[in-house]
Amino acid sequence: MAFDTTDKKLLELLQQDCKQTNKELSNKLNLSVTAVYERIRKLEREAVIDRYVALVKKEKINKSFVVFCHIKLVQHSQDYVMKFEREVAKLDEVLECYHISGDYDYLLKVLVTDMEAFREFMVKKLTNIDHIGSTHSMFVINEVKHTTGITIE
Amino acid sequence: MAFDTTDKKLLELLQQDCKQTNKELSNKLNLSVTAVYERIRKLEREAVIDRYVALVKKEKINKSFVVFCHIKLVQHSQDYVMKFEREVAKLDEVLECYHISGDYDYLLKVLVTDMEAFREFMVKKLTNIDHIGSTHSMFVINEVKHTTGITIE
DNA sequence: AATTATTTAGAAAATAAATCTATTATTTTA
DNA sequence: TAAAATAATAGATTTATTTTCTAAATAATT
Numbered sequence: 610m611a612f613d614t615t616d617k618k619l620l621e622l623l624q625q626d627c628k629q630t631n632k633e634l635s636n637k638l639n640l641s642v643t644a645v646y647e648r649i650r651k652l653e654r655e656a657v658i659d660r661y662v663a664l665v666k667k668e669k670i671n672k673s674f675v676v677f678c679h680i681k682l683v684q685h686s687q688d689y690v691m692k693f694e695r696e697v698a699k700l701d702e703v704l705e706c707y708h709i710s711g712d713y714d715y716l717l718k719v720l721v722t723d724m725e726a727f728r729e730f731m732v733k734k735l736t737n738i739d740h741i742g743s744t745h746s747m748f749v750i751n752e753v754k755h756t757t758g759i760t761i762e
Numbered sequence: 763m764a765f766d767t768t769d770k771k772l773l774e775l776l777q778q779d780c781k782q783t784n785k786e787l788s789n790k791l792n793l794s795v796t797a798v799y800e801r802i803r804k805l806e807r808e809a810v811i812d813r814y815v816a817l818v819k820k821e822k823i824n825k826s827f828v829v830f831c832h833i834k835l836v837q838h839s840q841d842y843v844m845k846f847e848r849e850v851a852k853l854d855e856v857l858e859c860y861h862i863s864g865d866y867d868y869l870l871k872v873l874v875t876d877m878e879a880f881r882e883f884m885v886k887k888l889t890n891i892d893h894i895g896s897t898h899s900m901f902v903i904n905e906v907k908h909t910t911g912i913t914i915e
Numbered sequence: 916a917a918t919t920a921t922t923t924a925g926a927a928a929a930t931a932a933a934t935c936t937a938t939t940a941t942t943t944t945a
Numbered sequence: 946t947a948a949a950a951t952a953a954t955a956g957a958t959t960t961a962t963t964t965t966c967t968a969a970a971t972a973a974t975t
Binding site: 667 | 763765776779812819823829831850855856857860862864866898900901902905906912
């Protein structure tokens with residue numbers, strides 16, 4: 610699928626605020642309401658737009674403690690890998706999990722209330738998953754940038 | 763702010779799909795449309811809901827290559843730190859940047875087209891920022907889990 | 916128990932989305 | 946290059962949804 614300048618601008622606007630009315634968008638894009646409507650429908654149909662979501666401020670729900678957690682498996686048989694991935698994906702505290710290159714196998718982004726909650730999470734949940742060899746945690750001191758908006762080139 | 767079960771369920775639903783009509787939500791929550799409407803307004807007013815965004819599928823816009831990048835600064839004077847943070851936040855390829863504990867100072871999540879684009883990014887953009895000591899890149903082999911939805915407890 | 920908040924429901928008004936038809940651009944191909 | 950086909954757009958109409966308003970019900974406070 611090819612994007613013209615209008616599509617790119619539209620996607621940019623929707624990534625900033627998807628609750629804008631088509632009329633507002635039509636003004637910003639110098640298009641008719643119908644044209645905006647049809648363009649959005651197309652982007653949805655082609656699954657360029659994956660979904661529309663509300664972003665909740667973690668500070669407001671007492672989940673300000675962010676930890677990145679490296680994990681190494683004891684073994685890399687397909688069984689172990691699949692089992693681990695299935696189990697880790699179930700954990701609510703784990704927002705993201707990536708299989709990565711390098712010294713460790715996985716990188717997890719974990720969201721909890723505080724250090725005590727993180728300890729609980731490690732002891733009771735994470736290390737309860739089988740086949741974990743070692744872990745290494747990095748605590749977020751400050752969030753410098755965090756966006757869900759991708760620039761379309 | 764305190765959340766009752768309805769608020770939690772509502773936030774959960776909106777984090778999954780914020781384009782549901784209040785009527786749909788009212789059915790799922792066993793409430794009237796107005797009740798849903800007022801609850802959402804309150805969550806917006808209190809900034810529990812930060813914003814509503816469209817999530818774009820990175821594969822569809824040719825930005826499938828994800829890299830986590832560790833960065834160490836040569837020095838940690840406030841000047842250097844602030845300058846680095848300002849500069850790195852400007853880069854479109856950098857979706858997230860965290861000041862973290864551990865061996866490195868920062869962890870970046872970088873989104874580009876491919877390895878070649880990453881090389882370009884490193885050479886032309888990232889390492890052009892002053893005061894960077896060393897970097898260490900981890901390439902994402904597979905995205906096991908990736909959600910923007912936080913579980914409210 | 917009475918008074919004051921707050922929350923909720925239902926109806927009405929205002930706004931926006933979705934559909935339809937006609938027109939204008941753009942691309943294809945003969 | 947011109948004709949035909951396709952795609953994109955505008956404007957009007959219909960349908961659906963949000964927002965506002967008023968009244969009733971529920972919960973909290975005195």
